[in-house]
Amino acid sequence: MCTSILVSFIKQYITKKKHFNMSNIFLLIGILSIGLAFTGAQSIGVCYGMIGNNLPSKQEVVDLYKSKGINRMRLYYPDEEALQALRGSNIELILDVAKETLSSLVNANEATNWINKFVKPYSQDVKIKYITVGNEIYPNDNEAQYILPALQNIQNAISSANLQGQIKVSIAIAMSLIQNSYPPNNGAFIDPARSYIQPIINFLVTNGSPFLANVYPYIAYVGDKQNIHLDYALFNQQGNNDVGYQNLFDAQLDSVYAALEKVGGSNLQIVVSESGWPSAGGDGATPENAATYYSNLINHVKSGTVKKPGMAIETYLFAMFDENQKNGASTEQHFGLFNPDKSPKYQINFN
Structure with a gap:
């Protein structure tokens, strides 16, 4: 109810x-x-990555979401088989524009075609909540030049389809765009990102869209183990530190809020579009630590942060499965909550 x-x-x-x-x-x-x-x-979702050759069918995956009471999903590109499986599921969806598609959306007609192909046919029975136009695009990436016009064109196409009340358009950033994150109130966008991010923030404010951030205490922990204790990263620390924080997740998230305040985005809601802990492949990457992180995160996001107390944090866990074909650090293949046979890797209550 x-x-x-x-x-x-x-x-x-x-x-x-x-x-x-x-x-x-x-x-x-x-x-x-x-x-x-x-x-x-109900503020917990799970990201559905597909970079693997041993994963269940799209329908089986959607059924698994439903059976576990996971009511939100992030999909990293508009996979039509997955969209078909989502029909009537009542699962809220973050739908990403594929990185390779961003340049084409500078053309308004192409943006309209994208909406007509991947959104309008599903809008009646798939609960598309956000469209993410760019995931972790950095100011010096070639794709950065396409983000703002693509945002504007997708927004216009959504409005033309009369879906602006249902779907919000945004981007998702990595925490590496934030500097001076400790203490969190000093958080600010890195200098190279300011001219890139400012018009995007203006766009989000104008359209009442949230700001999406991928928040990984694990990455901060392995990058500075001398100063960041494992208990602080896993929500296990007893008592607050010298700036009033009991866990790294809140400190990271509040540093993004502080950065937004400095560029006119103080009223923007932040959606945590990814957060996870690997079970293998790196320092501190164990099944025990991963299980602890996910369980504690699920319990914690109901209560808000120091800057936003009492406000539930819409959060998407990364990720549904280990992705055995994913490139990058070895940890990248070990963020899954479930095994390929759909058995749970950890005993987690998503509700």
Whole structure:
């Protein structure tokens, strides 16, 4: 039962009851509180990566999401078989534009064609929530020049399709675009990113879109083990540090909020579009640490950060499966929550 339904129920209850006393009020407040807690519990999604040769079918994957109560998914490109499988599933979706497609979307007609092919046919029975136009694109990447016009053209195409009330358009950044992240209030975008990011922030503010960030305490931990303790990265630290933080995830996320404040984005919501911990392939990458991180993260995101207390954090765990064909560091192949046979790698309650 969502909060809006609960509020409607309360209004009807008050209207119908002639004798309405304090016990009635406390009862309804209790019901509403349960509804709000339930809403917070639904803030977890899981990213669905497909760079592997041993993964289940797309329909099996969607069925696995449903059976585990995972109500949000991130899809890194518009795979039409996956979109078909998502029909009627009630799973909210972040749909990425493939990196290779970004340059073509500078052409408004191509952006319209992209929406007409991958969004409009599914918009009635697939809950596409965000379209991400660029994932971890850096200012010096060749694709950086395409991001703003592609954002604008996709937004215009969505509006022309009358879907602007349903779908928000944004980007997803890596934490490496943030400097001075400790203490978190000093967080700012790195100098090379300022001219790149400012018009994008203006676009997001104008269109009421969230800002997506990929937040990895693991990467920060392995990069500075001398100063970052494992317990701090895994949500296991007892008590706050000298700047008032008990875990690295909150500190990283609040440094992004601080950076946004410095470029006119203080009202933007941040969606954590990726966060995970590998089970093998690097320092601290063990099944035990990964299980601890994911479980603690799921429990934590209901309660907000130091800068945004009490505000549930919409968060997407990375990732559904190990991807055995993924390039990069050896840890890249070991972020999965499930094995290829769909058995769980860890005992995690997603709700």
